[in-house]
Amino acid sequence: GESVGLHLPTLSVQEGDNSIINCAYSNSASDYFIWYKQESGKGPQFIIDIRSNMDKRQGQRVTVLLNKTVKHLSLQIAATQPGDSAVYFCAENIRRAGKSTFGDGTTLTVKP
Amino acid sequence: GAVVSQHPSRVICKSGTSVKIECRSLDFQATTMFWYRQFPKQSLMLMATSNEGSKATYEQGVEKDKFLINHASLTLSTLTVTSAHPEDSSFYICSARDFSAGASYEQYFGPGTRLTVT
Numbered sequence: 001g002e003s004v005g006l007h008l009p010t011l012s013v014q015e016g017d018n019s020i021i022n023c024a025y026s027n028s029a030s031d032y033f034i035w036y037k038q039e040s041g042k043g044p045q046f047i048i049d050i051r052s053n054m055d056k057r058q059g060q061r062v063t064v065l066l067n068k069t070v071k072h073l074s075l076q077i078a079a080t081q082p083g084d085s086a087v088y089f090c091a092e093n094i095r096r097a098g099k100s101t102f103g104d105g106t107t108l109t110v111k112p
Numbered sequence: 113g114a115v116v117s118q119h120p121s122r123v124i125c126k127s128g129t130s131v132k133i134e135c136r137s138l139d140f141q142a143t144t145m146f147w148y149r150q151f152p153k154q155s156l157m158l159m160a161t162s163n164e165g166s167k168a169t170y171e172q173g174v175e176k177d178k179f180l181i182n183h184a185s186l187t188l189s190t191l192t193v194t195s196a197h198p199e200d201s202s203f204y205i206c207s208a209r210d211f212s213a214g215a216s217y218e219q220y221f222g223p224g225t226r227l228t229v230t
Binding site: 044 | 118144146148154155156157158161203205207209211217218219220221222223224226
């Protein structure tokens, strides 16, 4: 079946550095992509989204890049802080359907 | 953003009993809600799509007679795990989306319910 996968299961960065988390998706019909942050024992928290008609979107300290040619999504976090330590999931979605398919998750650890 | 709540946050039950988990949208009407299950150190797996006033749509491999879903109002969906077994122990998370005109495509997630079956 269709799946969304992440290239690296863990990422460790120094506080203040930039972080890049990657994701591959396989459903060419997906038209909406979301990045979530999940802290231990909590539900996913929305970070940023992007529609398939865009290739870049910026938020506060975060940027999502979408490359539809190779079905690749990335999340860039600028000036990573200890509070950014969490598991990050990408999810693909077909807007009219609403349900999301989640990737495997990358654990981000920020070292002070 | 919109708020989705779940109750209870944690529940421990004995094998063979049934457990009901509630998912509520607090400040918007959710014609559709989604139920996910997450095992430790794994991703969220969609179990079913809950539709207000109609039957839920289950993902492949999810037993509909074991995981009963009821979406009786525009703000409440319930998931009942029937005849629970230890392998059903997991983190259950619901989400809701506002499908009304002009609403964003964002899905709002609840805080999750930790189920432990002994």
